[in-house]
Amino acid sequence: MSVLVYTENWDGKFKKLSFELVSYANEIAKMYGTNLVTLSIGDVSDDEIKTLGKYGASKVINVNDAKFNTLSSQAYAKVISQVADKESANVLVFANTYTARAVAPRVAVRMEAGLVPGVVALPTVTEPMLVTKKAYSGKAFADVEVASTNKILTLNQNSFKLIEAEADVTIETFTPEVSDADFKAKSVEIQKASDKLDVVDAEILVSGGRGLKSAERIAVIDEMAAAIGPNCTTACTKPVSDLDWRPHYEHVGQTGKVVAPNLYFALGISGAIQHLAGINSSKIIVAVNTDKDAPIFEAADYGIIGDAFEVIPKLIEAIKEL
Amino acid sequence: MKILVCISHVLDTTAKISFTDGGKSYDKNNIQFIISPYEELALTRALELKEAGEGTITVINVGEAETEPTLRKALAMGADDAIRVNANPTDAMFVAKQIAEVVKQENYDIIFTGKESIDYNGGQVGEMVAEMLDIPSITSVSHIDLNGNTADLQREMDGGYEKVSCDFPFVASGQKGIAPEARIPAMRGIMMARKKPLKVIEAVEANLATEVKNHTLPEPKGACVMIEPDNAKELIRLLHEEAKAL
Ligand SMILES: Cc1cc2nc3c(=O)[nH]c(=O)nc-3n(C[C@H](O)[C@H](O)[C@H](O)COP(=O)(O)OP(=O)(O)OC[C@H]3O[C@@H](n4cnc5c(N)ncnc54)[C@H](O)[C@@H]3O)c2cc1C
Ligand SMILES: Nc1ncnc2c1ncn2[C@@H]1O[C@H](COP(=O)(O)O)[C@@H](O)[C@H]1O
Numbered sequence: 001m002s003v004l005v006y007t008e009n010w011d012g013k014f015k016k017l018s019f020e021l022v023s024y025a026n027e028i029a030k031m032y033g034t035n036l037v038t039l040s041i042g043d044v045s046d047d048e049i050k051t052l053g054k055y056g057a058s059k060v061i062n063v064n065d066a067k068f069n070t071l072s073s074q075a076y077a078k079v080i081s082q083v084a085d086k087e088s089a090n091v092l093v094f095a096n097t098y099t100a101r102a103v104a105p106r107v108a109v110r111m112e113a114g115l116v117p118g119v120v121a122l123p124t125v126t127e128p129m130l131v132t133k134k135a136y137s138g139k140a141f142a143d144v145e146v147a148s149t150n151k152i153l154t155l156n157q158n159s160f161k162l163i164e165a166e167a168d169v170t171i172e173t174f175t176p177e178v179s180d181a182d183f184k185a186k187s188v189e190i191q192k193a194s195d196k197l198d199v200v201d202a203e204i205l206v207s208g209g210r211g212l213k214s215a216e217r218i219a220v221i222d223e224m225a226a227a228i229g230p231n232c233t234t235a236c237t238k239p240v241s242d243l244d245w246r247p248h249y250e251h252v253g254q255t256g257k258v259v260a261p262n263l264y265f266a267l268g269i270s271g272a273i274q275h276l277a278g279i280n281s282s283k284i285i286v287a288v289n290t291d292k293d294a295p296i297f298e299a300a301d302y303g304i305i306g307d308a309f310e311v312i313p314k315l316i317e318a319i320k321e322l
Numbered sequence: 323m324k325i326l327v328c329i330s331h332v333l334d335t336t337a338k339i340s341f342t343d344g345g346k347s348y349d350k351n352n353i354q355f356i357i358s359p360y361e362e363l364a365l366t367r368a369l370e371l372k373e374a375g376e377g378t379i380t381v382i383n384v385g386e387a388e389t390e391p392t393l394r395k396a397l398a399m400g401a402d403d404a405i406r407v408n409a410n411p412t413d414a415m416f417v418a419k420q421i422a423e424v425v426k427q428e429n430y431d432i433i434f435t436g437k438e439s440i441d442y443n444g445g446q447v448g449e450m451v452a453e454m455l456d457i458p459s460i461t462s463v464s465h466i467d468l469n470g471n472t473a474d475l476q477r478e479m480d481g482g483y484e485k486v487s488c489d490f491p492f493v494a495s496g497q498k499g500i501a502p503e504a505r506i507p508a509m510r511g512i513m514m515a516r517k518k519p520l521k522v523i524e525a526v527e528a529n530l531a532t533e534v535k536n537h538t539l540p541e542p543k544g545a546c547v548m549i550e551p552d553n554a555k556e557l558i559r560l561l562h563e564e565a566k567a568l
Contacts, residue, residue, distance in 0.1 A: 102461035105449035114531030117444045143536040185458040188485040263567040284567045306551030314554030
């Protein structure tokens, strides 16, 4: 057997979550006493692929054909299950991203595998596997048993640490068998949301709510994020994006993006349960709110009761002095 | 045009949950049940598409008798008929198998699901149905328009959007944007829903691949450390030196 990890790329590059994922998969391979096989699909340079070696990827299978430059979930599912078959892999690991959500369930059907989406830790038992996932939009954890021989896990971002495990990378190319019928959904155009750091990738988020009053005034969060540095970006609540004060790709929460930064500044945010659903995996939450009874203070680690427009400039000043 | 909308019956988003039965299931007392929000948006868009042309909309749920009020609500919103597959929906693969069986017999043009159910947060059922039927699936759809036998869709991806065009049949999972707001049933709709057909069918056999053994609640947070508004500097110091987060 082996453990197969599919590492997605973004314009030919890996992100921190790719390294978290390989670290995680390598630990699973150790638990099962077997080897790790890494799969990359799309146009990624050999040098970039070799960066995965630092986290334990030794054997990398590379499927590089222009027809995979955009996502066809039908075709990707075939490629991944063919590689799993060739490598006798029966534990497959993905990052819990949009791509995995499109592909992993299809692979599960092809391989008759039990799929646990959104896991947050290593399995506690290997056979039958027992592993913990988030459930009820972050309000609880579920321990899920996987009884099937083949098993698929998708790992939540920022829930597993990087583990260095220097490995020599050998790259093997693979030509999968796919047909035109696997490309029925046709990609017409790709639009980048922006060149800014994506909310899910930021280590620190400065997030604004309706308490920041208007499109003009809420722009103080840009200033604060810039003062913190390149690992930080801005986010917002649903009403703020509905009002077009902020772009909707910044909307976090149950209906927006689910984030898990190391530090989340909630500025003028009441802390509604649907907002908390998107941020409750943040390591540290800081709240600034004029209302001492705002529910955000129950979720926060540090709080200031006060007017955000008076507090934020002081925070920026103190950050700049660090 | 025939559209199928897969509806999950979930606890209200604001519900506080607690677990019973040794942690296996949640306590259903004093809990309101709703159509999971993404399916509500997908159903709303399906109704708009039907109203702009012609066709029928069927809603389906895999669940026990307790889910019927949720299906009736979907009928009150405007769906034409409902199917309940009588089974406890414990595993996504099992649920997908049930839905795929129904689709095989009825040949729907579009099968809508939500991006994820808000209880299990799997986001798996729709794509599994598509693979079982060997048809395309477009995940996290924030926009859909029809154009003859083709649909123009926009799906969210990591860091942007992709415009996709796809012939019928396909599976699409709806998310924020697919419809601006969920439709609220009108009194007339509620009255009519009582008379609309709701068919109950028995489940086909399928293996269970996964099983939830236990639930736990997150560790309660320690008390929030309060800092005076004039002392922003102290907050930054604590974040830097104590929490090591800055
Ligand atoms: C099905 C469903 C899904 C939803 N999904 C989401 C979601 O994904 N994300 C989301 O965010 N919401 C979501 N919501 C909405 C959610 O219920 C809340 O309405 C929303 O989060 C409130 O946003 P807010 O905190 O910006 O605004 P408000 O609730 O209006 O809070 C503003 C806060 O700012 C404070 N304030 C005012 N002035 C100042 C000042 N000068 N300085 C400091 N503080 C100030 C106020 O005391 C108040 O606490 C959803 C709702 C539903 C029903
Ligand atoms: N029991 C069910 N009956 C019908 N549809 C379901 C059921 N469970 C989930 N779905 C559909 O599948 C989608 C994804 O669900 P999940 O995989 O549980 O996150 C939901 O948004 C629903 O549209």
